[in-house]
Amino acid sequence: MPDDAPVTRGRKRPRPPAMHDVARLAGVSHQTVSRVLNDHPNVRAETREKVLAAIAELGYRRNSAARALVTRRSGVLGVVMISAPEFGPTSTIIALESAAHAAGYSVSLTTLPNFSVEQVARVFEHFLALGAEGVVVVAPLSSVAETIRPFALQLPVVTIAAGQPAGQEFHPISVDQQLGARLATRYLIELGHREIVHVRGPQDWFDAQQRYVGWRAELEDAGVAVPEPIDADWSAARGFEIGRELAREGLPSAVFAANDQLALGLLRAFFEAGVSVPGDVSVVGFDDIPGSAYFSPPLTTVRQEFDRLGRKAIGMLLAAIDGEPLDHTPIPPRLVVRGSTGAAR
Amino acid sequence: MPDDAPVTRGRKRPRPPAMHDVARLAGVSHQTVSRVLNDHPNVRAETREKVLAAIAELGYRRNSAARALVTRRSGVLGVVMISAPEFGPTSTIIALESAAHAAGYSVSLTTLPNFSVEQVARVFEHFLALGAEGVVVVAPLSSVAETIRPFALQLPVVTIAAGQPAGQEFHPISVDQQLGARLATRYLIELGHREIVHVRGPQDWFDAQQRYVGWRAELEDAGVAVPEPIDADWSAARGFEIGRELAREGLPSAVFAANDQLALGLLRAFFEAGVSVPGDVSVVGFDDIPGSAYFSPPLTTVRQEFDRLGRKAIGMLLAAIDGEPLDHTPIPPRLVVRGSTGAAR
DNA sequence: CATGCGAGTGTTATCGCTCACAACCATATC
DNA sequence: GATATGGTTGTGAGCGATAACACTCGCATG
Numbered sequence: 001m002p003d004d005a006p007v008t009r010g011r012k013r014p015r016p017p018a019m020h021d022v023a024r025l026a027g028v029s030h031q032t033v034s035r036v037l038n039d040h041p042n043v044r045a046e047t048r049e050k051v052l053a054a055i056a057e058l059g060y061r062r063n064s065a066a067r068a069l070v071t072r073r074s075g076v077l078g079v080v081m082i083s084a085p086e087f088g089p090t091s092t093i094i095a096l097e098s099a100a101h102a103a104g105y106s107v108s109l110t111t112l113p114n115f116s117v118e119q120v121a122r123v124f125e126h127f128l129a130l131g132a133e134g135v136v137v138v139a140p141l142s143s144v145a146e147t148i149r150p151f152a153l154q155l156p157v158v159t160i161a162a163g164q165p166a167g168q169e170f171h172p173i174s175v176d177q178q179l180g181a182r183l184a185t186r187y188l189i190e191l192g193h194r195e196i197v198h199v200r201g202p203q204d205w206f207d208a209q210q211r212y213v214g215w216r217a218e219l220e221d222a223g224v225a226v227p228e229p230i231d232a233d234w235s236a237a238r239g240f241e242i243g244r245e246l247a248r249e250g251l252p253s254a255v256f257a258a259n260d261q262l263a264l265g266l267l268r269a270f271f272e273a274g275v276s277v278p279g280d281v282s283v284v285g286f287d288d289i290p291g292s293a294y295f296s297p298p299l300t301t302v303r304q305e306f307d308r309l310g311r312k313a314i315g316m317l318l319a320a321i322d323g324e325p326l327d328h329t330p331i332p333p334r335l336v337v338r339g340s341t342g343a344a345r
Numbered sequence: 346m347p348d349d350a351p352v353t354r355g356r357k358r359p360r361p362p363a364m365h366d367v368a369r370l371a372g373v374s375h376q377t378v379s380r381v382l383n384d385h386p387n388v389r390a391e392t393r394e395k396v397l398a399a400i401a402e403l404g405y406r407r408n409s410a411a412r413a414l415v416t417r418r419s420g421v422l423g424v425v426m427i428s429a430p431e432f433g434p435t436s437t438i439i440a441l442e443s444a445a446h447a448a449g450y451s452v453s454l455t456t457l458p459n460f461s462v463e464q465v466a467r468v469f470e471h472f473l474a475l476g477a478e479g480v481v482v483v484a485p486l487s488s489v490a491e492t493i494r495p496f497a498l499q500l501p502v503v504t505i506a507a508g509q510p511a512g513q514e515f516h517p518i519s520v521d522q523q524l525g526a527r528l529a530t531r532y533l534i535e536l537g538h539r540e541i542v543h544v545r546g547p548q549d550w551f552d553a554q555q556r557y558v559g560w561r562a563e564l565e566d567a568g569v570a571v572p573e574p575i576d577a578d579w580s581a582a583r584g585f586e587i588g589r590e591l592a593r594e595g596l597p598s599a600v601f602a603a604n605d606q607l608a609l610g611l612l613r614a615f616f617e618a619g620v621s622v623p624g625d626v627s628v629v630g631f632d633d634i635p636g637s638a639y640f641s642p643p644l645t646t647v648r649q650e651f652d653r654l655g656r657k658a659i660g661m662l663l664a665a666i667d668g669e670p671l672d673h674t675p676i677p678p679r680l681v682v683r684g685s686t687g688a689a690r
Numbered sequence: 691c692a693t694g695c696g697a698g699t700g701t702t703a704t705c706g707c708t709c710a711c712a713a714c715c716a717t718a719t720c
Numbered sequence: 721g722a723t724a725t726g727g728t729t730g731t732g733a734g735c736g737a738t739a740a741c742a743c744t745c746g747c748a749t750g
Binding site: 713 | 727732734737739743
């Protein structure tokens with residue numbers, strides 16, 4: 001187990017003060033010190049003061065390894081995040097961490113370039129050895145579900161993943177991607193568009209799948225023809241490429257892009273080709289990344305509340321740890337209307 | 346100490362197998378199991394096999410709390426990151442984590458909305474209690490330096506901060522912001538621009554300070570007049586505002602924006618005002634955020650290698666832990682020339 | 691053949707903390 | 721005044737690992 005290999009670095013540091021030292025200085029037993037530290041009620045105010053003074057004087061800090069050893073609770077939650085640069089919402093991580101912190105947990109972060117069985121196994125192995133009390137998986141890849149299943153039996157796991165059925169050991173939470181796609185598509189339909197093309201994200205990503213499904217479903221519900229989706233990754237470069245092709249080979253009435261980067265590439269390609277947005281074609285994105293309000297033209301898009309997502313994920317994980325029932329209701333996104341959409345020509 | 350409050354949640358779990366159990370099953374002593382686990386050389390191959398088989402059979406995993414208790418090494422590095430949404434390079438965090446992981450450490454992440462003395466103290470208190478062997482501070486705020494100094498005496502700390510002198514207990518590392526600003530400014534000068542305005546980021550951020558200093562120094566070195574900088578935050582919204590004012594009240598020959606978001610806002614404002622970029626005014630940004638190649642026009646900007654930065658930060662921290670000499674050489678950025686810059690009119 | 695050595699293994703102490711329980715004291719109760 | 725009661729404190733036993741040391745071999749060495 002390479003990751004658990006003994007850490008051979010490090011210089012020796014002098015032994016920091018232990019509870020015992022505090023106790024001696026305060027003239028009490030170590031147990032009394034422990035009680036003060038743990039806010040045990042039955043400690044005389046005067047004694048408490050003495051202990052606190054001794055703690056301050058020595059600069060004592062509780063050793064959490066020793067504590068974890070005896071309590072069997074590490075106070076650590078693991079977070080595994082995909083390290084793909086195209087998945088960027090730092091805000092999810094921040095929200096995850098601050099929610100965990102507020103609940104008295106600390107967060108151990110691990111990143112993974114891909115979610116192969118071996119990689120995932122190694123990470124969970126690591127978290128298990130660390131005594132993590134639960135894990136949040138931030139990786140909206142389809143492959144993740146099956147990969148982590150065996151580990152979800154060993155400790156509570158919440159995955160940030162759209163469109164997964166909740167199981168007994170499997171706790172997905174996400175922004176409702178399908179709804180977001182429906183909102184975008186519905187809006188375009190309301191504007192009179194009848195030829196709404198979807199630039200589809202990589203289908204091994206949950207989010208991309210769900211956005212595709214939502215777009216398709218909304219069109220079908222409205223009785224509008226469903227054109228063939230155009231496959232893409234998540235990049236502006238690919239959006240640009242597609243935009244150029246569309247401008248050359250015939251424009252649809254509107255384009256719903258799987259994310260804002262793709263939309264940005266489309267906008268650029270249309271601009272270069274002399275295609276007017278929204279005059280000739282309307283464009284909608286997804287994510288509401290910083291700056292999308294200042295694209296040319298400002299982008300109509302679907303906003304996801306990543307911080308709320310993070311908080312909810314931790315809330316679910318804590319509930320799972322406590323064996324309480326979980327609420328898997330996805331978080332609703334919101335359509336942000338800007339200048340890139342207009343009435344059908 | 347609220348963050349160290351006992352974690353009161355959690356259901357009881359059955360006691361996982363310990364070394365003792367493995368030892369009994371394998372018919373050896375627990376010490377032999379320990380030797381196998383730590384790759385001690387003096388274990389007979391046959392014995393090792395037996396132990397490994399027992400480990401596999403029981404699903405044994407080493408308890409890192411117990412290990413940390415006796416070795417006095419937690420194998421944990423702390424990372425404090427500012428939770429400001431305008432500071433977005435997830436890639437730094439990812440690089441930090443993977444470099445730490447590769448060195449056999451795990452990463453405990455904490456985020457902070459601001460770097461007040463109390464907040465920072467609490468975080469370091471937490472890391473110290475956790476037994477973290479070192480800390481990386483990702484928060485390029487000027488205030489950080491003094492705030493963390495007292496803690497830097499207690500454990501090795503590396504800060505990602507530009508333009509700080511390295512001290513004995515203070516180990517800054519960063520991309521060379523000043524150089525980046527110089528590269529951008531120099532390029533504009535070479536294009537013939539003689540009126541190069543700087544839209545300056547918040548001056549309590551190191552990066553913003555250094556970019557300002559670099560811009561100014563390069564102009565002075567070239568004997569070009571230094572106009573008054575325009576103050577801004579980091580947002581596209583503010584860039585837009587400034588762009589409108591400039592278009593109304595008189596355009597400079599070129600604008601060097603403190604980051605790409607500001608540049609994006611400028612571009613949008615100029616476009617709306619019918620100002621041609623780079624025909625009427627050249628624009629340079631900083632960061633090379635995803636998509637900046639597809640702005641209208643594509644943005645000339647300064648690229649920072651955040652992943653390299655993260656790796657180097659961990660390298661320095663490990664060196665500091667080992668008491669080895671550190672290399673504080675900043676990482677050079679690179680100018681990426683695109684369509685938003687052209688010869689002076 | 692006694693001695694030394696190193697490989698392989700076991701025994702014991704210890705890390706710093708919490709838990710369970712015992713002990714003590716002062717007050718309340720009968 | 722003896723007994724219960726409860727707040728306050730101390731004692732001792734682990735938690736699960738590593739470190740230090742002791743022991744037992746087998747083999748080379750003199």
